[in-house]
Amino acid sequence: MKKGCPYGTHRVISPKGVLPQPADVIDNTMEIYDNEVLIDVKTLNIDSASFTEIVRRVCDGKKPADITSEEDKSKIKDKMKEIVAKAGKHKNPWTGSGGMLIGTVKEIGPTYVGDLKVGDKLATLVSLSLTPLVIEEVYDMRPAIDQVDIKGQAILFQSGIYAVLPEDMPEGLALSALDVAGAPAQAAKLAKPGDTILVIGGGGKSGLLCLYEAKKRAGVTGKVICAAGSQKSEDRARNLDLADEYFHMDAADAVGMYNKIMELTDGKLCDVVINCVNIENTEMASILSCKDDGTVYFFSMATSFTKAALGAEGVGKDVNMIVGNGYTKGHAAITLQVLREHEGIRDLFAEMYS
Secondary structure (H helix, E strand, O other): OOOOOOOOHHHHOOOOOOOOOOEEEEEOOOOOOOOOEEEEEEEEEEEEHHHHHHHHHHOOOOOOOOOOOOHHHHHHHHHHHHHHHHHOOOOOOOOOOEEEEEEEEEOOOOOOOOOOOOEEEEEEEOOOOOEEEEEEEEEEEEHHOOEEEEEEEEEOOOOEEEEOOOOOHHHHHHHHHHHOHHHHHHHHHHOOOOOOEEEEEEOOOOHHHHHHHHHHHHHOEEEEEEEEEOOOHHHHHHHHOOEEEEEEEEOOHHHHHHHHHHHHOOOOEEEEEEEEEOOOOOOOHHHHOEEEEEEEEEEOOOOOOOOHHHHHHHOOOOOOEOOOOOOOOOOHHHHHHHHHHHHHHHHHHHHHHH
């Protein structure tokens, strides 16, 4: 059996010398190296920005929630298969993002170090944009929640993080939350007692989890603001009582967002801004809403680093900007615990996403 690099560089075909995520093409042969894990895949949870962009491009500008016809679903399936056939992984050619998967451990290399056992059901917490993947068949699709059921296999590298699926909740429910586990865990790290915190995209999946953690950590002396993208998503967060202030607005309207946050904070702006939206051009709304020396966390994979960096410079904003690292220590445990602690969020996720 061949020896593998812990970071999966042995799978890179082109360009040579890079890691699997930035690589254009990786080897998706499902014969494992000595330190790899082979997974029988059940479901792919495609990154929201990625799935939205695929749908927009192959279905004449539609949104995932608009996809109902078999013809449109077939176009999406074909594009996903095309991406994997070309790259050996599901790395969106436009957004660069991937998603995650759930499946069952089929085989473990003899030198792999970890607690996994054959037969364990797990969710990979590393991006599909670096995961060797084979899609044999796409047999079901839930476009509104970015989930695709497949027959296929994938490889987990030695360095790949994962979560064994909990026994106290359905697989689909756990998957829906673990897909965005980095967001609420980062919110838990960033929010401090007394902080004013804005969550842009607060009515969405990651946004609701972030609101909960922000409210929990900011406490009674803090203030949490939910900026939703529509009245429907605003109502969703409001009905769960996750914030102190609620409104909905196009997050690409930077000046409008700034004026609204100035109004809600008596001109003080926010200590922490968390961006969870899946559309482009929301960088400046986030930056303008933040105090000098405050923190902006861009969880959204639709974020442009160039627009954020140069935009902040252009308006003279001295803010700390955090790229949306989907991993922080304990993120899976923190996120699943939200579902255990808040019955309303759990019920909503069960209804919408599982």
